[in-house]
Amino acid sequence: MRLALTVNGRPVEREIAPQTLLLDFVRDDLxxxxxxxxxxxxxxxxxxxxxxxxxxxxxxxxxxxxxxxxVLTIEGLRExxxxxxxxxxxxxxxxxxxxxxxxxxLLTVSALLADEALTSEGAIKHNxxxxxxxxxxxxxxxxxxxxxxxxxx
Amino acid sequence: xxxxxxxxxxxxxxxxxxxRRDGAEKLRGQAEFAGDIVVPHMLHGKVLRSxxxxxxxxxxxxxxxxxxxxxxxxxTSNDVSGAFWGHAIKDxxxxxxxxxxxxxxxxxxxxxxxxxxxxAALDAIEVEYEDLPVVGTVEDALAPAAALVHDGDLRPGxxxxxxxxxxxxxxxxxxxxxxxxxIEAVFAHADxxxxxxxxxxxxxxxxxxxxxxxxxxxGDQITVWASCQHPFLVRAELAALFDVxxxxxxxxxxxxxxxxxxxxxTKMEPVTVALARKAGKPVRIQNRVAESMVTTRRHGxxxxxxxxxxREGKLLGRDVECWFDTGAYADNGPRVTATGADAAPGPYxxxxxxxxxxxxxxxxxxxxxYRAFGATHLQWIGESQVDELARQAGLDPLDARRASLCVxxxxxxxxxxxxxxxxxxxxxxxxxxxxxxxxxxANVGRGVSVxxxxxxxxxxxxxxxxxxxxxxxxxxxxxxxxxxxxxxxxAQIAAEEIGVxxxxxxxxxxxxxxxxxxxxxxxxxSTTLAGLAVQRAAAEVRSQLEEIxxxxxxxxxxxxxxxxxxxxxxxxxxxxHGEVAPTGTGSYAEGPVFWEVCVGAAEVEVDPDTGTVRxxxxxxxxxxxxxxxxxxxxxxxxxxTMQGLGNALFEEMVYEDGLLLNETLLDYRVPSFEDLPDExxxxxxxxxxxxxxxxxxxxxxxxxxxTTAAIVTALADxxxxxxxxPLTPERVWRRIRQLTEEGVWPR
Numbered sequence: 001m002r003l004a005l006t007v008n009g010r011p012v013e014r015e016i017a018p019q020t021l022l023l024d025f026v027r028d029d030l031x032x033x034x035x036x037x038x039x040x041x042x043x044x045x046x047x048x049x050x051x052x053x054x055x056x057x058x059x060x061x062x063x064x065x066x067x068x069x070x071v072l073t074i075e076g077l078r079e080x081x082x083x084x085x086x087x088x089x090x091x092x093x094x095x096x097x098x099x100x101x102x103x104x105x106l107l108t109v110s111a112l113l114a115d116e117a118l119t120s121e122g123a124i125k126h127n128x129x130x131x132x133x134x135x136x137x138x139x140x141x142x143x144x145x146x147x148x149x150x151x152x153x
Numbered sequence: 154x155x156x157x158x159x160x161x162x163x164x165x166x167x168x169x170x171x172x173r174r175d176g177a178e179k180l181r182g183q184a185e186f187a188g189d190i191v192v193p194h195m196l197h198g199k200v201l202r203s204x205x206x207x208x209x210x211x212x213x214x215x216x217x218x219x220x221x222x223x224x225x226x227x228x229t230s231n232d233v234s235g236a237f238w239g240h241a242i243k244d245x246x247x248x249x250x251x252x253x254x255x256x257x258x259x260x261x262x263x264x265x266x267x268x269x270x271x272x273a274a275l276d277a278i279e280v281e282y283e284d285l286p287v288v289g290t291v292e293d294a295l296a297p298a299a300a301l302v303h304d305g306d307l308r309p310g311x312x313x314x315x316x317x318x319x320x321x322x323x324x325x326x327x328x329x330x331x332x333x334x335x336i337e338a339v340f341a342h343a344d345x346x347x348x349x350x351x352x353x354x355x356x357x358x359x360x361x362x363x364x365x366x367x368x369x370x371x372g373d374q375i376t377v378w379a380s381c382q383h384p385f386l387v388r389a390e391l392a393a394l395f396d397v398x399x400x401x402x403x404x405x406x407x408x409x410x411x412x413x414x415x416x417x418x419t420k421m422e423p424v425t426v427a428l429a430r431k432a433g434k435p436v437r438i439q440n441r442v443a444e445s446m447v448t449t450r451r452h453g454x455x456x457x458x459x460x461x462x463x464r465e466g467k468l469l470g471r472d473v474e475c476w477f478d479t480g481a482y483a484d485n486g487p488r489v490t491a492t493g494a495d496a497a498p499g500p501y502x503x504x505x506x507x508x509x510x511x512x513x514x515x516x517x518x519x520x521x522x523y524r525a526f527g528a529t530h531l532q533w534i535g536e537s538q539v540d541e542l543a544r545q546a547g548l549d550p551l552d553a554r555r556a557s558l559c560v561x562x563x564x565x566x567x568x569x570x571x572x573x574x575x576x577x578x579x580x581x582x583x584x585x586x587x588x589x590x591x592x593x594x595a596n597v598g599r600g601v602s603v604x605x606x607x608x609x610x611x612x613x614x615x616x617x618x619x620x621x622x623x624x625x626x627x628x629x630x631x632x633x634x635x636x637x638x639x640x641x642x643x644a645q646i647a648a649e650e651i652g653v654x655x656x657x658x659x660x661x662x663x664x665x666x667x668x669x670x671x672x673x674x675x676x677x678x679s680t681t682l683a684g685l686a687v688q689r690a691a692a693e694v695r696s697q698l699e700e701i702x703x704x705x706x707x708x709x710x711x712x713x714x715x716x717x718x719x720x721x722x723x724x725x726x727x728x729x730h731g732e733v734a735p736t737g738t739g740s741y742a743e744g745p746v747f748w749e750v751c752v753g754a755a756e757v758e759v760d761p762d763t764g765t766v767r768x769x770x771x772x773x774x775x776x777x778x779x780x781x782x783x784x785x786x787x788x789x790x791x792x793x794t795m796q797g798l799g800n801a802l803f804e805e806m807v808y809e810d811g812l813l814l815n816e817t818l819l820d821y822r823v824p825s826f827e828d829l830p831d832e833x834x835x836x837x838x839x840x841x842x843x844x845x846x847x848x849x850x851x852x853x854x855x856x857x858x859x860t861t862a863a864i865v866t867a868l869a870d871x872x873x874x875x876x877x878x879p880l881t882p883e884r885v886w887r888r889i890r891q892l893t894e895e896g897v898w899p900r
Contacts, residue, residue, distance in 0.1 A: 033182070038363065091176045096173070098361070098362070125827050
């Protein structure tokens, strides 16, 4: 089937098999490997991409369902002006270790910041619970995100 | 402790929380992992895994699969029979030969032009199995007339490092015993004795990146890009397995998406190389989570322990038997068993102890390393018994520890390294951090735990430091960046020695073709041992610079000019070499390189109606000698703390008759943001008492063992002593009901 959508602000058209997952489409067809595969059951969040600004688990999301929509990957987010703030906060708080979950984490955080959903430390923990990190123990991430959201942690 | 004596031209680079050198790459999604690597003409590999735990392979027919369009080849036992691998015991075929020993064991592998074709081809392979009796648990394996998982002689691997391996005894593949004093006499005269039987579950490391390997084998040259923690041991194992010289095997290690021991030693490399050899083209195999879960895990363990104390509260003796379930292949089981035995007595001043630890084959997935192995298995048990004895003696748990903990310089085991840490100071700090003396409400408990972990593994590391003509520094060292921050800490050490800012230093990933030898990335050894090698190599560069400068101060900006002066043109470089080798024979008995401190405290609240345990506070001690990067030390400890919380509260691989029942993240729960304790404190202790650079010693594992144990002792303090982990609501609720019937709840 023919797929037409916007990826990182640029129009993309490709011939794909109808069962192609969005994660495989961005990684294999477009070479955007920032998104990672891990649990494949929508628990870990490491494959998170934004579709029209909403976080989705691209390992369980058909590329065809993104037809006509606007997909943002880490490769697009890092070109946006707000990325510098995210990057600085995560570096200052050492809010990453192996980096495998980091792109998905940043995309989720950027969507939640845009929604102004992170109104307290409790809200940060609750809203980020769909993104696992096995390395950091989460505290650095909570501190970084609290800084970004302007709430105390 | 060594400090720089020369005048400084740049601020100290060691001891500051420099931002991670790999931070930007990782945040921007530019960090490359093994599964991101694409090489020209690369095929995709998939592994056919056994659906049954123990069976004879009656027949295997791959003709239909081989005939499928897009399939390049199918690897079967016909291609690999006679070749066995395993760093401790060479007990593993590349794919099953004649018999399968666990559900999930590789039986065949397909190389195809795309992943979907490879997957479809697996279904076309016909295998007939004839079931054999399943040895599903340690109890099954030790029963009289139990079926044997392996029936041949044990062939020692290249890297067990445990002296001469004893012969196999039924399903017991390794045994470690140690004792001191007259154990029976001590127990016969003790005032207070507690004893019990305990069990610890199999646990999955869950590095978020699953095992991934790209292999290319041409003639007698083998190249692999692998998610491995110990590239030089993988190189040696592949060289031996495929009978080629070491230098013909090239192992390239990109960033690892977590390891925690799951990528220690060799895992998916042999089958990927064998498949690539047969295909004549490069092949990539990337496990799914369910496959990585049966590639390696933490050993489940059963334990019988008793501990004796005087009425006044002095610990006397401890007697331990434990059985580690190593699954169908030994993997790192012998080392885990020895380290567990080492950790079993705990760092107390004993009149006598006796430990008998067995490593047992079963028909379950192989068990290997997982962060703080051995200590995590045993510390919660020993510390539970110390607390129960203290309670009977009418002592505060902290006072009981003050009375019997070893002090710095005291011998822990005959001929081994004496204690190199202030444990009493450490446990007092941890206790204070969770409000030890503050009043508690009902159903709230506080606990501490103290332990040690034999750390450092085998002390062999080398490093090369290159000072380039533009004043930038490149460090070549075989440490794998698994997330722990090695590339940052080692860069800080090189910067400090040479006298440049850390931002001028890059630590490269390992490529065994160019990177000098390092034993492994594990056992908290990188900062201590690779760090020492880097320090020595960088110091060598510094002395060359000083010679060129002829006594003038060396401003970083002047370095390019000095190098140009030395070589006459803008070119050339200064190269330093550093090495760490054992002072003795490097044997296990002489070790460890250092004792990693496992000290923590916790406050928990239990809901008696549901059995739910909530961890309100944790405190851990990073007793690191010298923190090269204090913030990264804290972050390491916090990561260990959350894994310790998961190991204590809910992580468990559930097996039934040799079949894993919870093979997805839906059923196997790991901690999330919402599991964070209300307060999580990491205290960095710097006594300069480590053998590494500037008095440093490793960290990052101790907090796991300490946290698991402190949660257990805190729950016991709330009135619910437990003998089986994890502390699921059901188990805790049943225990409370039992205690109620016995009339001891509420306490």
